[in-house]
Amino acid sequence: MLQAPLAGVTDRIFRGLVRRWAGDTLLFTDMVPASRLEDDRSHRKLAGLGDEPGPVGVQLFDHRPEAMAEAARRAEALGAAAIDINMGCPVPKVARRGGGSALLRDPELAARIVAAVAAAVTVPVSVKARLGWCETSADPVGLALRLQNAGARRLTLHGRTRRQGYAGRADWAAIGAVKRAVAIPVIANGDISTADDARRCLALSGADGVMVGRATLGAPWTVGRLQAQLAGRPDPGEPPPQARLLLARDHLELLLQAHGPHGLLIARRHLGWALAGLPGGAPLRAALMQTGEANLALALLTRAAAEADGAPQGSTDGQPWRTSSSEK
Ligand SMILES: Cc1cc2nc3c(=O)[nH]c(=O)nc-3n(C[C@H](O)[C@H](O)[C@H](O)COP(=O)(O)O)c2cc1C
Numbered sequence: 610m611l612q613a614p615l616a617g618v619t620d621r622i623f624r625g626l627v628r629r630w631a632g633d634t635l636l637f638t639d640m641v642p643a644s645r646l647e648d649d650r651s652h653r654k655l656a657g658l659g660d661e662p663g664p665v666g667v668q669l670f671d672h673r674p675e676a677m678a679e680a681a682r683r684a685e686a687l688g689a690a691a692i693d694i695n696m697g698c699p700v701p702k703v704a705r706r707g708g709g710s711a712l713l714r715d716p717e718l719a720a721r722i723v724a725a726v727a728a729a730v731t732v733p734v735s736v737k738a739r740l741g742w743c744e745t746s747a748d749p750v751g752l753a754l755r756l757q758n759a760g761a762r763r764l765t766l767h768g769r770t771r772r773q774g775y776a777g778r779a780d781w782a783a784i785g786a787v788k789r790a791v792a793i794p795v796i797a798n799g800d801i802s803t804a805d806d807a808r809r810c811l812a813l814s815g816a817d818g819v820m821v822g823r824a825t826l827g828a829p830w831t832v833g834r835l836q837a838q839l840a841g842r843p844d845p846g847e848p849p850p851q852a853r854l855l856l857a858r859d860h861l862e863l864l865l866q867a868h869g870p871h872g873l874l875i876a877r878r879h880l881g882w883a884l885a886g887l888p889g890g891a892p893l894r895a896a897l898m899q900t901g902e903a904n905l906a907l908a909l910l911t912r913a914a915a916e917a918d919g920a921p922q923g924s925t926d927g928q929p930w931r932t933s934s935s936e937k
Pocket residue numbers: 613614615616617618639640668695697698737767798799800801820821822823824
């Protein structure tokens with residue numbers, strides 16, 4: 610059970626929240642352009658990578674094998690525990706230049722990139738891809754075999770083509786065909802939100818694991834919770850409203866510590882997701898989106914938490930949403 614890389618979401622701070630439930634599981638940065646690492650500027654997404662309490666893989670994208678190899682070398686030197694190559698991103702800014710999902714149309718170049726990166730680093734190299742560019746041209750088995758032969762040690766497949774975007778349902782059976790054809794581990798991805806989804810996907814695809822993306826937005830406990838459920842450990846459950854509000858407050862406070870006043874702007878999208886579906890969440894969300902005052906935003910969340918259901922009875926030890934900052 611893996612946390613999917615999510616651009617603008619899975620930064621160091623979000624990864625820290627995920628680890629409150631998922632411990633020292635392997636997590637990933639969101640995608641980093643190789644060009645940012647090429648010119649020796651240490652990319653801010655990689656700052657402190659080696660100091661995180663569990664392993665972090667760095668996801669890279671570009672269409673130039675040598676640039677990718679050099680970026681991978683630098684990422685490894687900065688503490689990356691694994692390198693993941695993005696071959697799924699449909700964003701035109703990325704794909705137009707031949708990176709991300711554009712590599713699905715050029716399996717030969719995709720394989721050269723994997724070979725160059727695998728030769729450049731000692732940590733494992735994986736690929737995260739979609740089934741293909743479009744329904745008529747997709748050949749996920751052919752692509753997977755090439756990537757495996759080039760040195761990929763694991764393949765994560767989102768069960769949609771690039772053209773599909775997020776339409777329709779992820780095709781877990783198509784991931785199964787890939788799994789049966791290759792020897793490397795295959796991770797299935799797409800439309801998994803619950804332990805039931807994960808079980809059905811694993812049964813249909815025979816995959817070695819699953820990766821969860823959108824279900825973790827505003828819900829960093831999801832991966833740890835699903836890991837526990839799939840392993841037959843007690844389900845920690847969804848945190849009650851008060852705990853979710855304290856967690857949102859923590860998230861905002863950590864972003865402010867890391868980014869100064871700009872942290873409030875970064876926090877808005879996270880807070881929007883975090884408050885969705887909470888009783889009284891809509892007016893609170895509106896107030897948080899309007900204020901430019903970090904202290905007011907923190908106070909609004911503190912007050913909402915104090916008034917919310919789920920106030921802990923007795924000891925709060927061992928509750929992952931309680932941290933030093935939320936205890937202040
Ligand atoms: C906001 C957002 C950002 C994403 N950023 C990345 C990324 O940086 N790298 C990547 O490989 N995939 C990225 N994805 C794709 C997801 O990792 C995942 O493959 C996709 O959302 C399907 O899984 P899901 O149905 O569990 O969300 C992103 C998806 C979303 C919604």
